[in-house]
Amino acid sequence: MSTAPSPRRSEAARLIIVMGVSSSGKSTTGKAIARRLHLPFLDGDGYHPPENVEKMRAGTPLTDADRWPWLERLAQALHEAAGQKGAAVGACSALRKSYRDYLVEKAGEPILFVYLKGDRSVIAERMARRQHEYMPQSLLESQFATLEEPDPAIENVLVLDVREPVETLATRAVKAVDHLRSFKRGQ
Numbered sequence: 001m002s003t004a005p006s007p008r009r010s011e012a013a014r015l016i017i018v019m020g021v022s023s024s025g026k027s028t029t030g031k032a033i034a035r036r037l038h039l040p041f042l043d044g045d046g047y048h049p050p051e052n053v054e055k056m057r058a059g060t061p062l063t064d065a066d067r068w069p070w071l072e073r074l075a076q077a078l079h080e081a082a083g084q085k086g087a088a089v090g091a092c093s094a095l096r097k098s099y100r101d102y103l104v105e106k107a108g109e110p111i112l113f114v115y116l117k118g119d120r121s122v123i124a125e126r127m128a129r130r131q132h133e134y135m136p137q138s139l140l141e142s143q144f145a146t147l148e149e150p151d152p153a154i155e156n157v158l159v160l161d162v163r164e165p166v167e168t169l170a171t172r173a174v175k176a177v178d179h180l181r182s183f184k185r186g187q
Ligand SMILES: Nc1ncnc2c1ncn2[C@@H]1O[C@H](COP(=O)(O)OP(=O)(O)OP(=O)(O)O)[C@@H](O)[C@H]1O
Pocket: 020, 021, 022, 023, 024, 025, 026, 027, 028, 029, 045, 091, 093, 126, 127, 129, 130, 131, 132, 135, 162, 163, 164, 165, 166, 169
C-alpha cells in the first residue's frame, strides 16, 4: 500500500514531514529519509514546551491549545533549516488536518507529508516494546481518536504502510521527492 502524492503539488516542496500517531515510526523513518537525502532532520519531540512534556508524562492528552505553539516552533525551525540547507526533513504527529495546514502556513512553504499508516494492534505492540522518555502507552487511544487521516486527493501526502521495513519506507519516500535531489544537485 503506497499512494503517490500528486506530482504537481509535491514538486515545489522542500520540506518533508513524517507524520502519524505515537510509535508509528516517525523518528526512525524520518532519520532514514534525511540520511538518504543528506538533509537535516528535526524531530518534533524536541520542540515541545516543558508543560506539554509534563502533561504527556502524566498521561494527559494534549489539547489544540497546547499544540499550536509547538507546531509554530517546529514549522519555524524547519523553514530555517530548509533556508540554510536547501531542504529539510521533520517528524511530527500532525494528527489533525488543521495542524497540517497550520504547519504549511507557518513554514511559509509547501510540505510533503509522509503518513505512516498502521492499525492499533501493530502500533500498540511496537509501543509496548520501546522505551520513550515521556510518552506513556495509555495515550495511544487518544492519538487515534485525534487522528484525521490525510487524504491524498486533498493533501500533499504519501501514504505508507508502517509494517514495511524502515529502509523500504525510506526508499518510497525518497522516490516521491526526487525533485529534492535535483534541487540539491543544482546548488
Ligand atoms: N518500519 C518499522 N518496522 C519495525 N519497527 C519499527 C519501524 N519503524 C519504527 N520501528 C520501531 O518502532 C518504535 C517506535 O518508533 P519511533 O520512535 O520512530 O516512532 P515515533 O512515531 O517517532 O514515536 P513518538 O512519536 O512516540 O516519538 C521503535 O522501537 C522503532 O525501532
